[in-house]
Amino acid sequence: MPKVSQEYMDARRAQILDAARRCFLRDGFHSTSMQDLFAESGLSAGSVYRHFASKDDMILAIAEENMREVLALVHSVATNRPSGSVGAVIAEVLDLVSARSAEDDTARLAVLAWSEALRNPALAGQFSTLLTQMRSDLAEVVREHQESGALPGEVTAESIAGALVCLLPGYILQLAMLDPTLVAGVVEGVRALWPAPADS
Known part of the structure; x- marks a missing residue:
């Protein structure tokens, strides 16, 4: 498996946080589920959990x-x-x-x-x-x-x-x-x- 660069990892992290901001502003923290965050970011659950253990x-x-x-x-x-x-x-x-x-x-x-x-x-x-x-x-x-x-x-x-x-x-x-x-x-x-x- 090819090694993933730090630049790639940073970009995915930023992508997840941008998606989270949109979800939180739209629905609030408590009404936003992890499924919402996966869908908004366009990433798999595994990709998201690789960067963040929880909401x-x-x-x-x-x-x-x-x-x-x-x-x-x-x-x-x-x-x-x-x-x-x-x-x-x-x-x-x-x-x-x-x-x-x-x-x-x-x-x-x-x-x-x-x-x-x-x-x-x-x-x-x-x-x-x-x-x-x-x-x-x-x-x-x-x-x-x-x-x-x-x-x-x-x-x-x-x-x-x-x-x-x-x-x-x-x-x-x-x-x-x-x-x-x-x-x-x-x-x-x-x-x-x-x-x-x-x-x-």
Whole structure:
């Protein structure tokens, strides 16, 4: 039997997850069966199970992918420490979320995943890990701005970062449920709330 390349395996995994997203958005997590996923992906049961042992594994993988780009952006900002405002950092994150949601309905999938996390400890743990990492990375950004005097220093960087992280679920919920025009000004509003220092 010829050896299957990693590129082939990655393509099949992506095919399965794309099919799962379509099914979950159309029918929800609980109404989607594994048979639905086999049919939607156009793959055999064996091919699907080669990549994912269960529907829950697919939900976990989708949730992780949905957060990966956002986390990478926040981590990059924290690591590279560019000049500018905290508002610009958060606005950049919201812009990314908005663009992703326009492409593949990421916001609606996120809201479905949050609901699922209330009954799925593994998914809840994953969200906790990802949000903790995001809070930690944002705290580095906040700490730098505190040291420069752009943000108040009497409140811990972790507390301010925690407050900033709270903006993201609210924005995602609005993207999922409201007309896009109703949230069009949110990103600029965030920039206005935390403008760049006058000398930056």
